[in-house]
Amino acid sequence: MEAFSTAARPLTIPELLALHPDVPQSSAYRNVTALIEVGVVRRVAGTDDHGRFELTEDLSGHHHHLACTSCGKVEDLPPSIRLEQALAEAARVASEEQDFEIIEHRFDFVGRCSDCRRRGRQADRKASGA
Numbered sequence: 001m002e003a004f005s006t007a008a009r010p011l012t013i014p015e016l017l018a019l020h021p022d023v024p025q026s027s028a029y030r031n032v033t034a035l036i037e038v039g040v041v042r043r044v045a046g047t048d049d050h051g052r053f054e055l056t057e058d059l060s061g062h063h064h065h066l067a068c069t070s071c072g073k074v075e076d077l078p079p080s081i082r083l084e085q086a087l088a089e090a091a092r093v094a095s096e097e098q099d100f101e102i103i104e105h106r107f108d109f110v111g112r113c114s115d116c117r118r119r120g121r122q123a124d125r126k127a128s129g130a
Contacts, residue, residue, distance in 0.1 A: 001040070009075045010044040010052035010065070047110060048072035065108040070116035077109065 035041035044052040064077040
């Protein structure tokens with residue numbers, strides 16, 4: 001719980017183990033599973049095969065995610081008023097078009113993080129001989 005409460009983003013099991021090397025891997029998996037079952041932790045989808053976990057919204061506050069397709073990193077995106085207004089409008093449209101009552105939203109943006117974009121530009125410059 002300590003690792004989740006101090007993390008600024010969803011964590012993988014290997015990241016949890018790096019923060020607490022005294023915890024056996026099997027215990028980490030069991031503990032995360034138990035925390036999911038009692039509704040304290042939730043799994044966050046990324047762009048790779050690694051499971052990422054974070055405290056539920058009730059404990060961590062409402063936010064969204066930025067998921068990098070290059071490195072797999074998933075970061076929290078605190079909601080701004082402008083972003084939430086746009087998402088509320090999108091939810092209203094979806095609700096009207098599909099006759100579906102929307103009670104909450106979760107939204108992830110998928111793309112490339114600044115580090116991966118920078119590495120890509122450097123690789124492009126090297127390839128072009130610049």
